[in-house]
Amino acid sequence: MQKAKYSKFKLVRNLLLFCLLFSFIFTGGYSIGRNGFIADFKSFPKATISRNVPPDKQNVDFELFWKVWDTLDLRYFDKSKLVPGKMVYGAISGMVAAVGDPYTVFLPPDGNKLVQEDLKGNFDGIGIQIGYIGTLLAVIAPLPGSPAEEAGVKPGDLIAVIKDAEKGIEVGTGGMSIPDAVGLIRGSAGTKVELTLLREGTKEPIKVEIVRKTIDVPSVTLEFKPGVSGGTDKSIAVIRVTKFGGETLSEWNEKVAEILNEADTKMIIVDVRNNPGGYLQGAVDLASEFLETGETVVIEENGKGEREESKVVRIGRLRNFKTVVLMNKGSASASEILAGALRDQKKIKLIGDTSFGKGTIQEPQQINGGSGLHITIAKWLTPKGTWVHEKGLEPDVKVEDKEDTKEDDQLQTAIDEVQKL
Structure with missing residues (x-):
């Protein structure tokens, strides 16, 4: 490890890991005016236009930019549409998009504000996290109990068309x-x-109409299950983490206290199905409950190949519980960090489907006027050096949740497996 050269990496302990990128982000956001799509910013700053080129950018030719700007100003028929602040935002967004990384994005003030609100878990929408499978727009996961889940939206669904009749919008999602x-x-x-959704194994497109609502979803929930003897005992704690947001650690601590207060509880199932990720530090915090002090949770590697390890720095409260992890293809990013660390370091079994495969780290930066820039600054690896990007983590016990049964097949398998330990 090259610590001296890589000390700045200590500043990114609270980086956001966005499942592509916004899972989310829980359908909060904005639209930018490019590729023929709508622009819907409520306000733009007053732009002071200067054509002076900074001394360190003298070798960059802005002649074409200004030629286009001036031609629009001179020739475009509806001058009311030429809002300088809006045009500047559009230019910046296009510049960032030119990098070709869908996780590196510029956020105008409205969009940046919504991202912060969404991570707190209270917003209006349909409750899905979206991202990419390859270059195709896809559902990472619907939130539990959300309108999207109730409408039958599944992890891995490709979103082909978005229609809002009230706004007069119907557009394909290509590009x-x-x-x-x-x-x-x-x-x-x-x-x-x-x-309009495309689903693996289904020949025809699926159209779902969803009514938006205000969604307030806790990021951690807990229920107890009986062991092999059945009855009312609380042998197994099923602790479900739906995202790694701003309130997750405090909610987690409350649930862990409940587990520790139950004398019957000897086994834990950590359920990160349909969890798209969130704060990197959240994954480190939760993994630290199960690992030994000094053990590595995740390795961050920058573009120069320099690495920094995030290690356990406290005594975990759940180290002595028999544990398995439940995941599916909606488990991404910080969820995969947690699952990968527990398997690499303690051989904890992963049960369910192959995870999503999101292996990069984005650093959120606050820019002038309330805008934000989310920029990919590194990739992350499991403690054994595995990069899950676009591959995912393979489960030790693979089981699909059958749609034609009411039983949660994956959870039942996890209950069976944890009792074998």
Whole structure:
């Protein structure tokens, strides 16, 4: 490890790991005016336009930029549409998009504010996290109990068309950015949006009309299950983590206290199904409950190949419980960090489906005027050096949740497996 050269990496302990990128982000967001999609910013700053080129950018030719700017100013028929602040935002967004990384994005003030609100878990929308499978816009996961889940939206569904009849919008998603899609899908509670979905194993497109609502979802829930003897004992604690947001650690601590107060509880199932990720530090905090002090949770590697390890720095409270992890293809990013660390370090079994495969880290930066820039600054590896990007983690016990049964097949398998330990 090259600590001296890599000391700045200590500043990114609270980086956001966005499942592509906004899982989310829980259908909050905005639309930017490019590729023929709508622009819907409520306000733009007053722009002071200067054509002076900074001394360190003298070798960059801005002549074409200004030629286009001036031609629009001279020739465009509706001058009311030429809002300098809006045009500057569009230019910046296009510049960032030119990098070709869907997780590196510029957020105008409205969009940046919504991202922060969404991580707190209270927002209006349909309750899905969106990202990419390859280059195709896809559902990472619906939130538990959300309108999207109730409408039958599944992890891995490809979003082909977004329609909002009230706004007069119906667009295909080819080439669409996550911010564009988020802006189209998000809306006020009580309004409707229709998604046309493509699903593996289904020949025909699936159209679902979803009524948006205000969603307030806790990020950690707990229920107890009886052991082999059945009855009312609380042998098994099923602790479900739906995201790694701003309130997750405090909610987690409350549930862990409940587990420790139950004398019957000897086994734990950590359920991160449909968890798209969130704060990197959240994954480190939760993994630390099960690992030994000094053990590595995750390795961060920058573009120069320099590595920094996040290690356990406290005594975990759940180290002596028999544990398995439940995951599916909606488990991404920070969820995969948690699952990968527990398997690599303690040989804890992963049960369910192959995870999503999101292996990069984005650093959120606050820019002038309330704008934000989320920039990919590293990839992350499991303690044994595995990069899960676009591959995911393979489960030790693979089981699909059958749609034609009411039973939660994956959870039942996890209950069976944890009792074998």
